[in-house]
Amino acid sequence: MSTQDENGHEPKSVIRPTDDEARRTVKTLIRKARFGALAAIEAGTGHPLASRVALATDLDGTPVILTSTLSGHTSAILETPACSLLVGEPGKGDPLAHPRTSLVCNAKQISRESDTHRRLRQRYLARHPKAELYVDFGDFAFFRLELERASLNGGFGKAFALQRSDLLTELGDRDGWLEMEGGAVAHMNEDHGDAVKLYAEVLCKADTANWRLAGLDPEGLDLVAGDRTERLWFSQALDDPQQLRPILVELAQTARAG
Numbered sequence: 001m002s003t004q005d006e007n008g009h010e011p012k013s014v015i016r017p018t019d020d021e022a023r024r025t026v027k028t029l030i031r032k033a034r035f036g037a038l039a040a041i042e043a044g045t046g047h048p049l050a051s052r053v054a055l056a057t058d059l060d061g062t063p064v065i066l067t068s069t070l071s072g073h074t075s076a077i078l079e080t081p082a083c084s085l086l087v088g089e090p091g092k093g094d095p096l097a098h099p100r101t102s103l104v105c106n107a108k109q110i111s112r113e114s115d116t117h118r119r120l121r122q123r124y125l126a127r128h129p130k131a132e133l134y135v136d137f138g139d140f141a142f143f144r145l146e147l148e149r150a151s152l153n154g155g156f157g158k159a160f161a162l163q164r165s166d167l168l169t170e171l172g173d174r175d176g177w178l179e180m181e182g183g184a185v186a187h188m189n190e191d192h193g194d195a196v197k198l199y200a201e202v203l204c205k206a207d208t209a210n211w212r213l214a215g216l217d218p219e220g221l222d223l224v225a226g227d228r229t230e231r232l233w234f235s236q237a238l239d240d241p242q243q244l245r246p247i248l249v250e251l252a253q254t255a256r257a258g
Contacts, residue, residue: 030167036063037053083106101150147164188213
């Protein structure tokens, strides 16, 4: 069947070519999200089921949820791992004028005995400290929502279709980053809280608050203060974990000078 209009013209695509700004927008939406809307297929019925879930991210930017077997969306993603996640919060005015992205995912449950579980537990609690009350209950489990592609609506007339490679952070020396990240975050919070505060309030122009470092990766820093989040992007992605320290020193010097 022809898709041409009555004048024989092909319809103009509403999807814009993917560029670096679109990639940065989606990654920022994912990294800053404290919660999102998870859409899954309800177990046993085949009906769509939407639930609000609290979110964190893994080192590579993969969304992470912690969920109980008592939740309907847990049985849904266990039976049908294919799901989607909507992130992006409305601000003032028309809610449809603000950026949001729909992420097409496959849910993967994480074994409690794995190194991945220990890493996700640490990163999740950095974002949601009150979850420490129940994170170790036997009926709770972490899921990585493995990204396949995304649809970005950056506002009116700004639609993009992004692929997996557009969404994830390349880790390079993966083992090096995995080994270093937890200790580096703890060190910054314990010994360099003044620098973390400067990152948020000067470089990210955030309000004054008790800012802490929640996570870091080759592309930037995740900062939190209560229910507020900020993302500080490096000027360019790091290839080696050894490059991190001088970058953090440089950012602190820039903030103090500014």
